[in-house]
């Protein structure tokens with residue numbers, strides 16, 4: 001893919017500082033002095049404790065959103081669902097920025113009722129669109145249609161109308177190296193990695209629920225990409241993903257190889 005860059009050679013001393021808003025990524029060090037041959041250009045922000053990691057990430061995200069509002073009058077934050085973000089969202093929601101000028105979208109959602117415990121929309125409404133962030137404008141991904149295929153045209157329109165490039169693309173990652181709902185197992189992956197459409201319908205075979213997801217082109221149409229992961233097993237997946245190999249085998253590679261600044265926020 002022309003939008004992805006190949007892996008780069010090993011580098012330099014450990015630096016766990018988040019890149020400044022708008023800055024080009026520094027070459028960053030591999031945690032624990034591991035072999036960095038073939039790794040992509042990303043910044044590692046490593047903290048020993050998850051609560052410290054979330055606090056520092058919330059500050060990084062909000063500084064970027066605030067900067068975007070000052071520069072262009074509006075900011076765009078795309079967020080993941082899943083479990084890892086659950087302690088981050090309340091920290092964002094309690095940060096005093098001009099949330100009325102922030103647009104929030106999802107990177108993916110499961111085709112479940114919006115009141116389902118598995119709904120990423122529900123997570124955003126309950127944990128992020130609260131307190132100081134209550135005035136942020138949220139565009140859900142799920143529609144009332146029976147399937148993501150039936151709703152995809154509407155959401156392509158709605159998501160195309162958001163103020164791209166995205167200021168902060170907050171990604172998670174599964175242990176199969178999926179990000180957003182770009183699953184290595186899904187039949188739709190090839191198209192999701194190559195289409196110019198903003199969103200795609202996806203039917204993973206190794207995870208529950210049909211889903212809608214940002215396409216890879218949308219994920220990398222960002223000013224700043226964050227991959228938030230916790231736990232040694234996910235770190236091992238990232239280590240593999242940072243080596244050379246097909247994006248289709250490990251879709252997170254598409255984000256790690258983007259030309260936008262990319263940071264991995266990690267805690268054990």
Ligand SMILES: O=C1O[C@H](COP(=O)(O)O)[C@@H](O)[C@H](O)[C@H]1O
Nearest residue numbers: 080081082083084108172173174
């Ligand atoms: O299914 C999903 O999983 C990933 C990872 O979630 P986590 O529970 O391991 O934190 C998430 O990024 C994605 O948005 C979600 O739909």
